[in-house]
Amino acid sequence: MASFDVVLRGGHVLDPHNGTDQIADVGIRSGKIDQVGQGLDTSGATVHDATGRYVMPGHIDIHTHVSAVAERGLDRAVGFKMLAESGTTTALDLNGEPNGFADGMKRRGAGINMATVLSLVPHESIPEDDPRPSVVREVLDKALVEGAIGLKMIGGYHPFTPEATSDIIEVANSRTAWIAYHVGSKDSGSQIEGLREVPGILGGGRLHVAHVNSYTRGVINKAEDEVREAFDILQRMKGQVVTEAYLAQINGTNGFCDEDGNVVANVPRNCLQLRGYPLTEVGMRQALLDGYGFAQVEQDGRMVLVTGEEAVRIWEAAGTNASLSFPVNPASSAFTLTTEKDENGEFYIDAVSTDGGSMPRNVAIERTFALVSFGALSPLEAAHKLAWMPSRLMGLLNKGHFTPGADGDVTIVDPLSGKATMSLVDGEVIMKDGKSLANGGTWIVAPEGEATASNSGLKYEVLDLTQSRLYAGWS
Ligand SMILES: [Zn+2]
Structure with missing residues (x-):
């Protein structure tokens, strides 16, 4: 019985x-x-x-953040609980550091299954800018032993040359290690131009192209045209790339300014540019004061967003090196990226992610089911994008379905x-x-x-x- x-x-x-x-x-x-x-x-x-x-089947999120290389001030391990509270059961920490990750899971884990990758930050987690393949191999092998499943390149913050980017992918592929890319090289940026470079960089390799929505914000062309172009580019690499897009309006970025008062990284510069702010410390302060930019602060064991003078205080206290967010993801891009299928009836974008965890935007489940309410996805398609497909992307063969066993x-x-x-x-x-x-x-x-x-x-x-x-x- x-x-x-x-x-x-x-x-x-x-x-x-x-x-x-x-x-x-x-x-x-x-x-x-x-x-x-x-x-x-x-x-x-x-x-x-x-x-x-x-x-x-339990929600599998292949793009989250519960640890970080060289994070100062914030405890990203709050993300374990935040993911669990939103209904996620398995996740990939996509900008991580395996020792900090394991320590975080012991201190603040919340019962979910998680993997991490090592994020490549020159002179923090890898000793060379544009590292030689032998150096990448050394760093990757150490990271795998320490418990990462692969590497992440964060081209919106620490871009490499296209040649170094290509070498890193090749090394990871040779070890059958996970390799994720927030696009953008020293020749391009974290926008559609960065995505245009990927087929050339990738050659015959394999790659996780992270958060496709980040390159379709209308920074270069109209957002809807960028979405179309992104589909075309990804189709050319079909079978070689795995993709996700997230559904939150806010992004996650960094407000760091150099000694000359210029905003350093490509992503926050794009955020300021979208609303016509100067790409400087003055522009950043004004964007925070105006309620356009948000800072993160831990409250009751969760990260929350604050804006205005409180955000300016947090950003200044961190010497401008603070995590910030801007509402830069157009809903129209999110809608099309999540629902549109190619001529074979397959989704252009494989999975819905959150790019959340410790960033307060763990809305993959509720926004995907909002698309079900709207009639843009069937309930079964929602489960496909939230559980079945991500289980296949990661090779978690015992997850994503209810087959006995x-x-x-x-x-x-x-x-x-x-x-x-x-x-x-x-x-x-x-x-x-x-x-x-x-x-x-x-x-x-x-x-x-x-x-x-x-x-x-x-x-x-x-x-x-x-x-x-x-x-x-x-x-
Ligand atoms: Zn991310």
Whole structure:
């Protein structure tokens, strides 16, 4: 006789892989999905009533931030709890540092499964600007042992030459390591021009092109034209790239100004330029005072945004090297990037991400289900973009679906608010009504990182990226 540890009763089950789009119960045993069906036997089981809710495989977010190289002032580890509170069950920390990541998961983990990558910041995490391949190899091999699954290039802040960018991708590909790129080289910028360079830089390689929405903000052309061009560029690299776009209006950037009073990084310069502010300390101060720019501050264990004089105070106290946000992502671009399909009926952009975690914009689930309410996506398509596809992108073969034996990771969503009301990892409730209930988490590492993960005391899982869409392709 079937007997379950947990039964999620009477919800509208969304499992794109198995084509389930109907009212059913989900039975979980020993942390794994055991059965999906009507009228499951609940004797002896913990029953959670899911009537009137969507029940989907746990949300997997491949672009979040819970650690950082050379972060000053803010504890990015608040992001674990913020992700859990929004209904995420698995995530990739995309601008990370493996030691800080593991320490953060021990201190402030919230029961979710997470992997990290090492962000390449010259003279912080890599000793050379435009590093030689031998140096990249050394840095990558050390990062894998320390528990990262690969590398991230942050071209909007620390761009390399196109040649060095290309070399870094090649080295990562040779190790079957994750390689993500916030586009922009020393020849271009963090906008559509940066994306135009990618096919030439990539050659025959494999790459995660991060947050495509960031290059379609209308910095160079009209936003809708940039979206079209982005689709064309990505189609030329189909089968070689994995992509995501996030749905928050605000970005996340940095307000650092040099000794001459000029805003340094490309991304904040674009933000100021979009509204006609001078690209200087004076312009930045005014943008904050006017309520256009926001600073981040930790409050009750979460990061929140503040603007006006309070934001100026935080930015000045950090010597201008403060994390800032601007509402620069047009809703029209977000809509098209998330919903549009190519001539084969496949989404141009693979997944919905948050680029959140410690940045207060963990809105992937609620905004994707807002598109369902709007009629722009079907409920099954929402689950496809939030769970099934990201599980394939990362090669998390036991996640993203409810096939018997799959991990008991579930996100339950209120169709009216679009918000997650409960989530489970391995059959354990980690969030209920927006409250995070768990600690620690499962550290997802490359095979090279197994000893480090095992010694960390955290639960861990070894990921085989040869199974990911990044490397196995789309067959
Ligand atoms: Zn990011």
